[in-house]
Amino acid sequence: MDMIIKNGTVVNASGSFRADVGVRDGKIVCIAESIEAGSCENIIDASGKLVLPGAIDAHTHLAMPFGGTVSSDDYFAGTRAAACGGTTTVFDFALQDFGEKMTDTVKRRDALCAPDAAVDYSFHVAVKDVENGLLDSLEECVKYGVPSFKVFMVYDFGVTDGVFYRVLQKAKEVGALIEVHAENNELVNTLTKQYLSEGKTSAWYHYMSRPEFVEGEADERAIQWAKASGAPLYIVHLANKQGVEAVTKAKDEGYKIYAETCPQYLEFTSDVYKRDDGRNFVCSPPMKGKESQDAIWEAIRRGDIDTIATDHCPFQSAEKDWGINDFTKIPNGCAGIENMYPYMLSAAGEGKITFEQAVKLCSENPAKIFGCKDKGVIAVGKDADIVIYDPQLDFTITNDKMHSDCDHTIWEGIKLHGYPVQTYSRGRLVYDNGEFLGERGWGKFVKCSLK
């Protein structure tokens, strides 16, 4: 064996147990009450620690051209930060160009990502163009190992309801999964225009132009199309109570509707937009009111939220400052890739959820939903993507301790109880007590399959 992690408590979504974990050639090869060291010289003592599957962040925007600039973490910086927060697989959104086949979109982004990624990665294709036979190119992409596609209901690259519906129909036919960014574009544009014309330009009006009902209505509409088409649907970054209720109802009716939320919606409310640095929190959908936040936590506890992901899309302070006098000029997005797993595990330590639930939301469920067969659980035969977590280690988030290229973080000053001490990516130590030890280009493309 190349490594034995001894005396830790293994936590999977299905339960926790004391065990030693043996690793060889990047795979977990043995889990037993006690594993003899034999000739293995790399023995890790995990006494008092939790041994967890690495997290899977199913929602990131690395090096993404957006809002007049490019998000500040490229594939190296973003995956380096991921590793340091216990995330060992990252899904990035590859934005289709007009006239481009979906597989070509993936290959174009993979050419950028492969030389840089420090942890394993895969893609979802963000669909813009389905004309001239491009809708059919979904099938080839599914076979290539990227079976998940996202449609935006907002932004200049958003799709119409008709295109959304056609994508769902195709997904049903070829066994793909469609994700949706649900906000009502017409309402966003109308409210934005109203506020600007009244001289209401601060970050608060970012929230006011995208309030609860703007997202809730779009969630309901998206679910309606999914039900009618018979295709499953994954709602990204769900942040409002009305949407939570629609998801719960659809699940209760037996539809395959998945919901993701993000740590920022669990920690912050729309009040952040009243702060002097409110623009740093501008992302879409925006943080909502306390009632929505409470509803999301409740949905997490009863299992109606399936995954936690970050929507990691940071921009530098100077770029956020473009919108000091006009909220529409603030590039949308915040950092979170290094904070997701520590935040959810700390919430488990505080008793808000269980450690098993944290692992399910951040690792096992994304692995299952997006078809990463080798990830998401500490089990023999799986990749040795392992986090050693100290539940007693206090950690205050400050940007100087983060491993992103962004010059600030919305998580500044947030106190966590418990923190990862080591991260292994396929058996290789990539993070050790505050220090990134990984390597540019180590990360491999993960072929996904929903079959």
Ligand code: DUC
């Ligand atoms: N929302 C953001 O805040 N940033 C990137 C894309 C998105 O939908």
Ligand code: ZN
């Ligand atoms: Zn989005």
Ligand code: ZN
């Ligand atoms: Zn996003």
